Every structure is written in C-alpha cells, then in structure tokens.
Amino acid sequence: MIEFTGKLSGYAKKRFLKRVADYGQKYLVIGELFVLPIIILIAVKMENWIPIGAYLGYSILILLLTRIPKSKKEVDAIIPKRVYIEDGSIICVAEKYVEYRNLADVKRIHDFGEFYELRFSFGKISEKFICQKNLITKGTLEEFEKLFRDKIIRT
DSSP states (O other), X not given: OEEEESOOOHHHHHHHHHHHXXXXXXXXXXXXXXXXXXXXXXXXXXXXXXXXXXXHHHHHHHHHHTTXXXXXHHHHHHSOSEEEEETTEEEXXXXXXXXXXXXXXXXEEEEOSSEEEXXXXXXXXXXXXXXXXXXXXXXXXXXXXXXXXXXXXXX
C-alpha cells in the first residue's frame, strides 16, 4: 500500500486549484457548445439576433465566474486529504468527495519535483489526483515510481 496523507501546500496546492478551475471551464464550454446550435436555430426562426448576443454574454459571464477565488472553507472541502493505492485502485479522499480509479486507467504521471500529477485515459479524467511527495505516509516514493515506471514524465 502506498499512501499520501495531509493537505497540499505550496505549488502543489496552486496547481490543484488551477486544474479544478480549468476543468470546470472546459466542462462549461462543452455544455455551451451543445446549446449554441439550438440558440442559433431559435434566433433564425425568430429572425432576431438578440438571443445569440444574450447567450454569448451569459456564457462569458459564467466562464468568468468560474475564476472567482474560492473561500478557505471551500478550498478545504475540495482539496485532497488522502490519496492511496490499494488492490489495483487509486483512491482520492477529500471532505466533499471520494474518487476511485483503476491503476490501469492511469495514462501518465507528471513529476513536478515536489509532487506527482496523475492523468487518466479519456472517460476516466479527473483533476483531483495530485500526490505531494513530502506527504507520503505509507510505502516509499521508490515503490510509487516502480509501480508507474513507464508512465512518469519528469516536468
């Protein structure tokens, strides 16, 4: 068993919060792209372009709102408290969620020096799996790197 326990700090915490905001924006943009053709059809049918302008303005506002800094309480609720590997799975635990992924779903791992950032294959994507090296409580970094030896990219 390999386990990282504790709160992220420093660059690892900044990177985690940036990833959460980036992923939130990406999901919003994808959702908005599905709605845009419907808005265009309504505008054409009404022969009025105001709905398109209103929708684009609304979309920009929503995207900007995803970048508003979170309160300390919100950050504490979403920041991983424990990431561990057990029985072919990797589990990320925070106050607000628990996420599970199979080790086989790990596509690559970026080694940023003070932490690892795990990336998963399409359909299993998650921004939450960041393992800060100084928070390892069970196992060793050598065991972690041996487990993922072909997937680690030094950044």
